[in-house]
Amino acid sequence: xxxxxxxxxxxxxxxxxxxxxxxxxxxxxxxxxxxxxxxxxxxxxxxxxxxxxxxxxxxxxxxxxxxxxxxxxxxxxxxxxxxxxxxxxxxxxxxxxxxxxxxxxxxxxxxxxxxxxxxxxxxxxxxxxxxxxxxxxxxxxxxxxxxxxxxxxxxxxxxxxxxxxxxxxxxxxxxxxxxxxxxxxxxxxxxxxxxxxxxxxxxxxxxxxxxxxxxxxxxxxxxxxxxxxxxxxxxxxxxxxxxxxxxxxxxxxxxxxxxxxxxxxxxxxxxxxxxxxxxxxxxxxxxxxxxxxxxxxxxxxxxxxxxxxxxxxxxxxxxxxxxxxxxxxxxxxxxxxxxxxxxxxxxxxxxxxxxxxxxxxxxxxxxxxxxxxxxxxxxxxxxxxxxxxxxxxxxxxxxxxxxxxxxxxxxxxxxxxxxxxxxxxxxxxxxxxxxxxxxxxxxxxxxxxxxxxxxxxxxxxxxxxxxxxxxxxxxxxxxxxxxxxxxxxxxxx
Amino acid sequence: xxxxxxxxxxxxxxxxxxxxxxxxxxxxxxxxxxxxxxxxxxxxxxxxxxxxxxxxxxxxxxxxxxxxxxxxxxxxxxxxxxxxxxxxxxxxxxxxxxxxxxxxxxxxxxxxxxx
Numbered sequence: 001x002x003x004x005x006x007x008x009x010x011x012x013x014x015x016x017x018x019x020x021x022x023x024x025x026x027x028x029x030x031x032x033x034x035x036x037x038x039x040x041x042x043x044x045x046x047x048x049x050x051x052x053x054x055x056x057x058x059x060x061x062x063x064x065x066x067x068x069x070x071x072x073x074x075x076x077x078x079x080x081x082x083x084x085x086x087x088x089x090x091x092x093x094x095x096x097x098x099x100x101x102x103x104x105x106x107x108x109x110x111x112x113x114x115x116x117x118x119x120x121x122x123x124x125x126x127x128x129x130x131x132x133x134x135x136x137x138x139x140x141x142x143x144x145x146x147x148x149x150x151x152x153x154x155x156x157x158x159x160x161x162x163x164x165x166x167x168x169x170x171x172x173x174x175x176x177x178x179x180x181x182x183x184x185x186x187x188x189x190x191x192x193x194x195x196x197x198x199x200x201x202x203x204x205x206x207x208x209x210x211x212x213x214x215x216x217x218x219x220x221x222x223x224x225x226x227x228x229x230x231x232x233x234x235x236x237x238x239x240x241x242x243x244x245x246x247x248x249x250x251x252x253x254x255x256x257x258x259x260x261x262x263x264x265x266x267x268x269x270x271x272x273x274x275x276x277x278x279x280x281x282x283x284x285x286x287x288x289x290x291x292x293x294x295x296x297x298x299x300x301x302x303x304x305x306x307x308x309x310x311x312x313x314x315x316x317x318x319x320x321x322x323x324x325x326x327x328x329x330x331x332x333x334x335x336x337x338x339x340x341x342x343x344x345x346x347x348x349x350x351x352x353x354x355x356x357x358x359x360x361x362x363x364x365x366x367x368x369x370x371x372x373x374x375x376x377x378x379x380x381x382x383x384x385x386x387x388x389x390x391x392x393x394x395x396x397x398x399x400x401x402x403x404x405x406x407x408x409x410x411x412x413x414x415x416x417x418x419x420x421x422x423x424x425x426x427x428x429x430x431x432x433x434x435x436x437x438x439x440x441x442x443x444x445x446x447x448x449x450x451x452x453x454x455x456x457x458x459x460x461x462x463x464x465x466x467x468x469x470x471x472x473x474x475x476x477x478x479x480x481x482x483x484x485x486x487x488x489x490x491x492x493x
Numbered sequence: 494x495x496x497x498x499x500x501x502x503x504x505x506x507x508x509x510x511x512x513x514x515x516x517x518x519x520x521x522x523x524x525x526x527x528x529x530x531x532x533x534x535x536x537x538x539x540x541x542x543x544x545x546x547x548x549x550x551x552x553x554x555x556x557x558x559x560x561x562x563x564x565x566x567x568x569x570x571x572x573x574x575x576x577x578x579x580x581x582x583x584x585x586x587x588x589x590x591x592x593x594x595x596x597x598x599x600x601x602x603x604x605x606x607x608x
Binding site: 101102103104105197198210211237240241243307310312313314316317324328331332333334335336337338341343345346347348349350351352353355356359361364365367368369371372373375381382384385386387388389390391392394425426427430441442443444467 | 537551563564566585
């Protein structure tokens with residue numbers, strides 16, 4: 001039973017618990033057992049909260065037995081990326097500077113999970129402070145891709161994506177600043193959605209780049225992602241850029257898409273993304289995916305977004321600039337590590353020694369890069385110019401969405417790559433974000449959905465939608481799923 | 494021109510002329526309060542040079558009259574009613590501090606001691 005349970009969709013687990021066919025505690029135990037059996041090889045988790053999970057599951061069972069009506073995901077386990085604050089449960093951002101930190105409060109996303117009765121299994125591995133595309137920048141060692149343990153699971157949210165494909169969790173939470181939900185989804189053969197910026201709250205999300213950071217759902221099916229999206233999204237007065245509007249009807253859209261009918265939907269292919277940017281196998285799989293969408297009734301139009309080629313350079317100025325400011329809070333005073341406080345060093349020296357010891361190489365590179373881009377003499381040419389390019393990218397999207405309902409592209413240019421192949425040249429790592437970044441700069445939603453294999457490894461197709469039209473991408477992604485079912489990874493044993 | 498061609502071209506074009514020197518990286522690290530090692534400086538200087546030459550491509554865009562975008566949500570002056578709510582206790586607020594004393598964060602010495 002437990003081997004079936006862990007391979008079941010979140011929607012079906014929720015329904016089985018509601019019908020009394022299985023208890024939430026049994027479901028939690030099955031997943032905790034799976035984590036105990038395989039996570040020494042996968043390393044998706046930085047912290048497993050077995051006690052908290054079983055207590056939360058028991059509470060769901062108690063409430064159900066008392067006759068309460070609970071939500072569709074009540075009792076369903078979820079893994080949470082270690083960048084979101086969880087009260088009393090270690091939250092490290094995969095950094096040594098926050099080792100052992102137990103937040104005194106819950107992030108809004110975490111609070112909403114608890115209120116909906118989801119069972120938090122633990123905290124997932126990531127690139128340090130969400131900076132990276134492989135989890136190789138985690139201070140606690142990388143996560144391995146269950147498709148091939150010698151390859152990366154994507155990043156920064158590689159732990160969340162790997163936990164799904166290792167059947168350690170049916171649902172996971174990620175955060176997407178430049179592709180950190182979608183690229184791990186693509187390379188693990190799972191679904192990852194970045195909601196509209198401001199559609200999900202940043203309260204309690206440790207800030208990397210505040211104008212871009214967006215929490216979102218990770219799942220093995222489109223419907224599961226939509227169900228989780230509906231739980232975590234919505235206005236939050238504690239986030240000053242939270243959008244005060246109703247959550248788009250994502251679950252309804254996913255179910256409509258699952259009928260396999262896309263009649264009347266206009267799909268825009270971005271001309272500038274159709275070139276040689278992606279590996280041939282990735283391009284071929286995505287082309288086949290688009291042909292499948294056409295067979296379901298969609299109409300393909302070609303759109304031009306001339307500034308998309310400048311999205312990557314603009315992002316790698318804007319995000320590090322914001323990071324250099326945001327990460328100034330790690331000063332060895334209010335939380336985390338302190339080094340050199342032995343009476344012989346000044347406050348400033350203690351700060352510098354703490355940050356030197358606590359941050360890893362990619363975080364240091366980005367802080368230095370951001371400090372450069374914001375420094376007088378360079379500000380206008382770098383950060384200021386990048387902000388103007390951001391405006392032009394937004395205008396490209398606006399024009400494209402006059403011709404098309406959604407845009408499609410590969411999620412990432414390459415399939416899961418071997419460990420160590422991109423760490424010596426950081427810019428080669430940044431290229432993983434080539435196709436995901438435009439939606440971050442624009443703020444619109446985008447989803448990665450499995451789209452076949454290349455060289456035996458998963459490929460993701462990305463569907464981008466206009467701001468606050470998250471439902472559109474779920475409809476198209478769910479329709480694709482009817483003809484390209486989620487790939488099944490090799491057994492971990 | 495396709496993407497990769499664009500990136501490769503610019504990376505090789507700029508190879509001869511450094512965008513940032515080792516001394517500048519050392520200065521920026523100091524401003525960033527990072528006590529980087531000499532070895533790190535050697536590595537970071539080369540890597541940051543490649544990165545800065547690549548991101549400098551934003552300069553190719555004619556954007557003099559374009560307004561900047563700081564974030565994508567068209568909201569300004571977000572205000573809320575001043576409502577009293579429970580907040581962290583003093584003990585909770587100090588719970589993650591590396592050092593605390595008398596209900597406050599304890600910081601290392603700021604001023605040089607008088608002789």
